[in-house]
Amino acid sequence: DGGITQSPKYLFRKEGQNVTLSCEQNLNHDAMYWYRQDPGQGLRLIYYSQIVNDFQKGDIAEGYSVSREKKESFPLTVTSAQKNPTAFYLCASKQGSGYEQYFGPGTRLTVT
Amino acid sequence: AQKITQTQPGMFVQEKEAVTLDCTYDTSDQSYGLFWYKQPSSGEMIFLIYQGSYDEQNATEGRYSLNFQKARKSANLVISASQLGDSAMYFCAMREDYGGSQGNLIFGKGTKLSVKP
Numbered sequence: 586d587g588g589i590t591q592s593p594k595y596l597f598r599k600e601g602q603n604v605t606l607s608c609e610q611n612l613n614h615d616a617m618y619w620y621r622q623d624p625g626q627g628l629r630l631i632y633y634s635q636i637v638n639d640f641q642k643g644d645i646a647e648g649y650s651v652s653r654e655k656k657e658s659f660p661l662t663v664t665s666a667q668k669n670p671t672a673f674y675l676c677a678s679k680q681g682s683g684y685e686q687y688f689g690p691g692t693r694l695t696v697t
Numbered sequence: 698a699q700k701i702t703q704t705q706p707g708m709f710v711q712e713k714e715a716v717t718l719d720c721t722y723d724t725s726d727q728s729y730g731l732f733w734y735k736q737p738s739s740g741e742m743i744f745l746i747y748q749g750s751y752d753e754q755n756a757t758e759g760r761y762s763l764n765f766q767k768a769r770k771s772a773n774l775v776i777s778a779s780q781l782g783d784s785a786m787y788f789c790a791m792r793e794d795y796g797g798s799q800g801n802l803i804f805g806k807g808t809k810l811s812v813k814p
Binding site: 618625626627628629630633643673675677684685686687688689690691693 | 701706730732734739740741742743744747749788790792801802804805806807
């Protein structure tokens with residue numbers, strides 16, 4: 586089955602540590618996205634990538650970094666510079682000519 | 698200013714009845730798209746329905762329909778014959794084809810729908 590996988594579902598880290606969230610898709614989609622969701626809020630765009638080896642900052646990129654070395658993978662690193670990293674993180678992908686974004690199941694990150 | 702406004706933080710509906718979830722948007726683009734997503738308690742975002750700004754007819758997908766009123770800049774989601782499984786958060790989103798968002802989705806804050814048996 587084609588889809589997007591995010592692992593792990595729940596992630597716990599100590600403050601001051603970097604952590605990398607995984608996102609893999611086998612839909613052969615060109616574009617991939619990372620969103621952050623806080624309780625009671627909508628999704629906010631962190632980073633996006635339209636093609637391999639290229640990515641752009643979204644609305645709240647500070648304290649995050651990404652890479653796009655392969656078409657199917659778009660990992661997100663939450664660095665120690667991110668002041669409020671505890672949140673629900675969703676990855677999405679889209680075919681270049683399409684309009685619908687397909688979402689993964691999300692990773693809930695808790696930093697204490 | 699908010700680009701997507703969902704004014705109903707929470708809604709209740711009786712099972713088997715219809716419900717309308719409100720969404721208004723703000724854009725100066727002529728070409729844009731409007732989306733509704735459902736987010737159950739598991740967290741995954743499920744695409745429900747899409748309306749392009751040039752589509753003359755309201756979009757429909759099964760029990761979901763989008764009441765698109767372009768002049769009023771509203772894109773309300775109508776769910777007919779509500780089911781218990783419809784209980785979830787619902788998000789309205791917009792894609793501006795030429796605006797500052799560069800074709801990315803802008804989400805509203807969501808409406809929590811609870812279906813009562």
